Amino acid sequence: MAQLRLALAQVNPTVGDLDGNADLVVEWTRRAAEAGAQLVAFPEMMLTGYPVEDLALRKSFVEASQRTLLRTARRLAEAGLGEQAVVVGHLDRRPVSLVRPGQPAGAPLNALAWLHGGEVVARSAKHHLPNYGVFDEFRYFVRGDRLPVVRVGGIDVATVICEDLWQDGGPVSVTRAAHAGLLLVINGSPYERSKDDVRLELAARRAREAGCALAYVNMVGGQDELVFDGDSLIVGADGTLLARAPRFEEHLLVCDLTLPGAHPSPQSAAQPVEAGDGTTITVERTVLSPRQDPPSETLPPQIAPALDDVTEVYAALVLGVRDYVRKNGFRSVICGLSGGVDSALVATIAADAIGPENVHVVLLPSRHSSDHSLTDAEELVARQGLNTRTVPINDMVEAFERELTLTGLAAENLQARVRAVVWMGLSNEDGHLVLTTGNKSELATGYSTLYGDSAGGYGPIKDVTKTMVWALCRRRNERAEAAGEPPPIPQEIIDKPPSAELSPGQLDTDSLPEYEVLDALLDDYVERDLGRDALIAAGHDPGLVERVIRLVDRAEYKRRQYPPGPKITQKNFGRDRRLPITNRWQEP
Numbered sequence: 194m195a196q197l198r199l200a201l202a203q204v205n206p207t208v209g210d211l212d213g214n215a216d217l218v219v220e221w222t223r224r225a226a227e228a229g230a231q232l233v234a235f236p237e238m239m240l241t242g243y244p245v246e247d248l249a250l251r252k253s254f255v256e257a258s259q260r261t262l263l264r265t266a267r268r269l270a271e272a273g274l275g276e277q278a279v280v281v282g283h284l285d286r287r288p289v290s291l292v293r294p295g296q297p298a299g300a301p302l303n304a305l306a307w308l309h310g311g312e313v314v315a316r317s318a319k320h321h322l323p324n325y326g327v328f329d330e331f332r333y334f335v336r337g338d339r340l341p342v343v344r345v346g347g348i349d350v351a352t353v354i355c356e357d358l359w360q361d362g363g364p365v366s367v368t369r370a371a372h373a374g375l376l377l378v379i380n381g382s383p384y385e386r387s388k389d390d391v392r393l394e395l396a397a398r399r400a401r402e403a404g405c406a407l408a409y410v411n412m413v414g415g416q417d418e419l420v421f422d423g424d425s426l427i428v429g430a431d432g433t434l435l436a437r438a439p440r441f442e443e444h445l446l447v448c449d450l451t452l453p454g455a456h457p458s459p460q461s462a463a464q465p466v467e468a469g470d471g472t473t474i475t476v477e478r479t480v481l482s483p484r485q486d487p488p489s490e491t492l493p494p495q496i497a498p499a500l501d502d503v504t505e506v507y508a509a510l511v512l513g514v515r516d517y518v519r520k521n522g523f524r525s526v527i528c529g530l531s532g533g534v535d536s537a538l539v540a541t542i543a544a545d546a547i548g549p550e551n552v553h554v555v556l557l558p559s560r561h562s563s564d565h566s567l568t569d570a571e572e573l574v575a576r577q578g579l580n581t582r583t584v585p586i587n588d589m590v591e592a593f594e595r596e597l598t599l600t601g602l603a604a605e606n607l608q609a610r611v612r613a614v615v616w617m618g619l620s621n622e623d624g625h626l627v628l629t630t631g632n633k634s635e636l637a638t639g640y641s642t643l644y645g646d647s648a649g650g651y652g653p654i655k656d657v658t659k660t661m662v663w664a665l666c667r668r669r670n671e672r673a674e675a676a677g678e679p680p681p682i683p684q685e686i687i688d689k690p691p692s693a694e695l696s697p698g699q700l701d702t703d704s705l706p707e708y709e710v711l712d713a714l715l716d717d718y719v720e721r722d723l724g725r726d727a728l729i730a731a732g733h734d735p736g737l738v739e740r741v742i743r744l745v746d747r748a749e750y751k752r753r754q755y756p757p758g759p760k761i762t763q764k765n766f767g768r769d770r771r772l773p774i775t776n777r778w779q780e781p
Contacts, residue, residue: 194451194452194453194454195346195347195348195374195451195452195453195454195455196346196449196450196451196452197231197232197345197346197348197375197449197450197452198228198229198230198231198232198447198448198449198450198488198492199230199231199232199233199234199375199408199427199447199448199449199450200224200225200228200230200232200233200234200445200446200447201233201234201408201409201410201425201427201438201445201446201447201448202217202218202221202222202224202225202233202234202235202236202410202445203236203410203411203412203413203423203425203438203442203443203444203445203446204217204221204235204236204239204412204413204443205217205412205413205414205421205443205516206236206238206239206240206241206242206243206412206414207242207414207520208241208242208243208244208245208248208416209241209242209245209248209254210242211240211241211257211258211261212261214239214240214241214242214261215240215261215264215265215268217235217239218235218239218240218265218269218279218281219265219268219269219272219274221233221235221445222269222274222277222279223272223274224445225277225445225447226274226277228445228447229447229488230277230447231277231278231345231346232277232278232279232280232345232346232350232377233277233278233279233280234279234280234281234352234377234379234408234410235279235280235281235282235379235410236282236379236380236381236410236411236412236421237282237303237305237319237354237355237379237380237381237412238282238283238284238303238381239281239282239283239379239412240258240261240262240265240281240282240283240284241254241258241283241284242416243282243381243412243416244327244328244381244416244419245284245333246329246333247333249284249301249333249334250301250333254284255284255285255286255301258283258284258285259283259284259285259286261283262281262283262285262306262308262313263313265281265308266308266311266312266313267311269308269311270310270311271311275309275310275311276309276310277309278307278308278309278343278345278481279307279308279309280305280306280307280308280352280377280379281305281306281308281379282303282304282305282354282379282381283304283305283306284301284302284303284304285301285302285304285306285316285318286300286301286302287300287302287318287335300334300335301333301334301335302318302319302334302335302337303318303319303322303330303333303334303337303354304316304317304318304319304337304354305317305318305341305352305354305379307341307343307352307479307481309481314343314479314481315341315343315352315477315479316339316341317337317339317340317341317352317353317354317477318334318335318336318337318339318354319334319336319337319353319354319355319356319357320336320337320338320353320354320357320363320364320468320472320474321336321356321357321359321360321363322334322336322356323355323356323359326763326764326768326769327383327418327419327760327768327769328356330356336472337354338472338473338474338475339474339475339476339477340352340353340364340367340368340371340466340474340475340476340477341477341478341479342371342373342476342477342478342479343478343479343480343481344455344478344479344480344481345481347454347455348374348375348452348453348454348455349371349372349373349374349375349455349456349478350373350374350375350376350377351364351367351368351371351373351375351376351377351403351405352376352377352378352379353365353368353376353377353378353379354378354379354380355378355379355380355381355382357378358378358380358395358396358399358409359395360470361469361470362468362469362470362471362472363468363469363470363472363474364468364474365399365402365403366402366403366468366469366470367466367468367474367476368403368404368405369402369403369404369405370466370476371464371466371476372404372456373403373405374405374406374452374453374454374455375405375406375407375408375450375452376399376400376403376405376406376407376408377407377408377410378396378407378408378409378410379410380409380410380411380412381411381412381421382411382421382424383419383420383421383760384419384420384421384422384505384509384760384761385760385761385762385763386502386505386506386761386762386763387502388422388424389422389424389440389499389500389505392409392424392426393426393428393434396409396426396428396432397428397432397433397434398432400428400429400430400431400432401430401431401432403430404430405430405452405453406427406428406429406430406435406450406452407427407428408425408426408427408448409425409426409427409428410425410446411423411424411425413440413441413442413443413444413512414512414516415512415513415514415515415516415517415520415759416516416520417517417757418757418758418759418760418765418767418768419759419760419768420441420509420512420513420759420760420761422440422441422505422508422509422512423438423439423440423441423442423443423444424437424438424440425437425438425444425446426438426446427446427448427450434496435448435450435494436448436494436495436496437495437496437497438495438497439497440497440500440505440508441505441508441509441511441512446495447492447495448492448494448495449488449491449492462477462478463475463476463477463478464476464478503661503664503665503668504668506657506661506665506761507542507665507668507669509759509761510542510653510654510657510665510759510761511542511545511546512546512759513653513758513759514526514542514543514546514547514628514651514653514759515546515547517626517651517757517759518546518547518626518651519547521626523624523625523626524551524624525547525551525552525553525623525624525625525626526543526547526551526552526553526625526626526627526628526651527552527553527554527555527616527619527620527623527625527626527627527628528540528543528552528553528554528555528616528627528628528629528630528649529554529555529556529557529612529615529616529630529646530554530555530556530570530573530574530581531556531557531566531570531630532565532566532567532568532569532570532686533566533686533689533691534662534663534666534682534686534687534689534691535630535631535632535654535659535662535691536554536570536630537569537570537573537666537682537683537686538654538662538665538666538669538682539628539629539630539653539654540552540554540573540577540579541573541577541666541669541681541682542653542654543628543653544577544578544579544681545669549577549578549579550578550580552577552579552580553579553580553581553582553619553623553625554570554574554579554580554581555581555582555583555584555615555616555619556570556571556581556582556583556584557583557584557585557586557611557612557615557616558583558585558586558587559585559586559587559590559608560587560590565685565689569683569685569686569689572683572685573681573682573683573686576679576680576681576682576683577681584615586608586611586612586615589611589614589615590607590608590611593607593611594607606642606645608645609642609645609646610642610644610645612645612646613642613644613645613646613648613649616648616649617648617649620650626650626651627648627649627650627651628649628650628651628652628653629646629647629648629649629651629652629653629655629755629756629758630646630652630653630654631646631647631652631654631655631755632654632655632657632658632659632662633654633655633656633657633658633659633715633762633765633766634658634659634660634705634708634711634712634715635659636655636748636751636752636755636766637715637719637744637745637748637766638705638711638715638741638744638745638748639744639745639747639748639751640704640705641751641755643751643754647751647754647755647756649756650756651756651757651758652755652756652757652758653758653759654758655755655756655757655758655759655765655766655767656758656759656760656761656762656765656766657761658708658712658715658716659691659708659711659712660708660709660712661712663687666682666686666687667687669681669682670682670684670687691708706737710734710737711741713733714728714733714737714738714741715741715745717731717733718741718742718745719745719764719766719770720762720763720764722764724780725738725739725742725780728742742779742780746776746779749772749773749774749776750774752766753774
């Protein structure tokens with residue numbers, strides 16, 4: 194047996210910021226070296242950020258990634274870190290010399306590299322390319338067909354990328370045949386509810402299949418609609434959890450591992466192995482530091498406490514908002530504050546994400562606004578210290594009405610659109626990012642106003658059902674009370690019946706069923722893709738099924754124009770669920 198001190202750098206890269214991402218690699222490699230680690234690993238596509246989408250098709254971007262990789266290797270050596278073994282993800286291109294029959298020359302690769310001594314000493318690319326949900330990797334990449342096995346400190350370490358862990362066969366099967374002592378997986382695995390449980394079970398199963406310990410490093414941070422939650426972990430060859438990083442924050446997970454030593458006799462530098470998925474993968478062996486000794490003192494294991502579903506959702510939303518604001522160059526946000534629960538939650542998330550001093554809210558009373566809506570909104574502002582202004586819209590609405598006769602729904606929507614004009618004007622004037630406040634239940638059923646409450650730059654709760662909105666508000670208040678602080682959201686806001694307040698005495702339940710009933714049906718129709726008969730068989734009311742299907746299907750054009758927002762469910766409106774707007778299919 195041999196000892197290895199491993200560091201997993203759970204960091205937050207930015208798509209396209211190659212120099213900034215390289216700085217992170219140097220900085221966190223230094224931290225790993227100071228912690229005595231012999232090997233440090235960074236996430237998938239670390240140098241470019243992930244996902245790069247169509248940037249992968251730009252020759253100039255691929256070449257910039259390749260240059261950055263070589264420059265980063267040299268920078269590490271110049272910084273006195275050249276003896277560190279570093280694994281980093283990047284965007285590469287298949288060299289002509291390695292093209293096999295049927296493979297395109299120069300095709301982009303979702304790649305990883307081993308850096309040591311100022312050089313790139315080993316390379317490979319993702320074998321299994323995901324093409325489901327939020328992933329489109331068949332559009333960009335060709336599959337890799339090599340498994341680097343690099344000897345560090347007398348231990349053979351095999352390295353693969355993200356989806357290679359999720360699919361049967363391929364590199365995991367070859368890892369067992371290669372007799373590796375550790376399988377190191379670099380990842381860009383987006384968050385969705387309860388995914389931590391799925392990851393741990395998967396990692397444990399693959400470790401047993403590979404016959405060795407498994408280390409899983411994941412990125413953290415927000416990228417458009419995606420949130421990466423970290424959750425880096427290490428399991429033993431029997432699947433036992435050995436170490437786990439906290440979620441939704443940058444962290445260096447350092448762990449001492451006792452692993453089988455490498456076979457002492459020389460082995461072939463390149464060995465083709467049947468991968469169990471109809472392909473052949475070549476095991477490529479490299480020896481870096483067969484005699485390097487780990488520190489004498491053993492570190493205590495780090496296992497971060499688990500989060501419950503509601504707490505993790507809230508953390509994901511805060512991180513998604515923080516990074517969307519920060520990475521897109523905004524310093525402040527603005528939203529309408531109605532005194533309702535949705536806008537209260539959005540304002541609270543924003544305050545937690547970027548600080549209350551950077552959150553601006555606008556109270557926009559109309560002739561239909563209730564007195565308690567204004568007082569509830571003012572109370573929330575006072576509790577959280579937000580920037581606020583009140584802009585009554587009656588005169589503006591009446592100016593439209595003098596020139597344009599509108600009735601019924603059109604008249605109601607006019608008020609919503611006037612409000613949007615106000616906050617978009619303030620956004621232009623002061624440079625704020627406009628946050629929309631619609632939730633997933635409303636987006637699903639079309640219960641929003643196009644160019645009204647749907648206008649904005651980012652939708653923090655667009656993937657959050659109404660019932661989860663209430664749960665998040667309650668949990669945020671509970672967290673404050675546990676810390677001895679006043680709850681940030683007034684209880685009156687949480688308890689009141691929801692209303693758009695666009696007509697006298699209006700309630701959401703005038704147009705929609707109770708949200709507990711609606712959300713259960715939406716979950717089955719939107720996320721599970723159950724058809725009409727299956728929904729009825731699942732116990733949903735037949736009349737309601739017919740009505741909700743019509744509402745959801747008719748609102749596709751609205752959802753297509755809604756701004757991005759953080760994905761927290763298995764199927765969000767956006768990258769996950771893509772239906773045609775022009776569509777005559779109806780559930781029979």
